[in-house]
Amino acid sequence: MASITLNNLWNFIQSMSLSANNELWLAEKLHESALKKQQANKAYNIAEEKTIIVSEPLFGPASIEEAISRVQDAEKEYTLNGRGTTLNEFTAELKDEQLW
Incomplete structure (x- = not known):
């Protein structure tokens, strides 16, 4: 099957x-296929989230x-x-560390 746009495919269908039963059958098959792909994609994303690659940080702590x-x-x-760091002190500290 050559490259086909979704509109062309829809127009073809x-x-x-097709009878109503055939359209329902096609809809169910497409829905099942879409659900399987969606579940596979979710499983892939979950597996990808578990893999954490730590490289040299551009800003902030490394771990x-x-x-x-x-x-x-x-x-x-x-x-x-008895006092915290002000925004100006924090900014000056970042500039001293040359992080930006």
């Missing part, structure tokens, strides 16, 4: 003299452990000093 460590350090600093 409509031009056929969950590093992120947790940074948050814990910030909490300790806040507890000791």
Whole structure:
């Protein structure tokens, strides 16, 4: 079958003299096929989500452990000093680290 557009396919199907039973049969077959493809796609996406590739980060921590460590350090600093980092201080720190 040569390349065919969906509109051409639909026009072809409509031009056929199908009984109501035949149209229902065709609809069921197409629906079953679509569900199988959808389920296969979901299974593929779930399997893909489980595969995590960690490369050099462009911004932020390289791992969950590093992120947790940074948050814990910030909490300790806040507890000791009684103040958090302002937006300007945070921006200056990022510029010093040359992350952007």
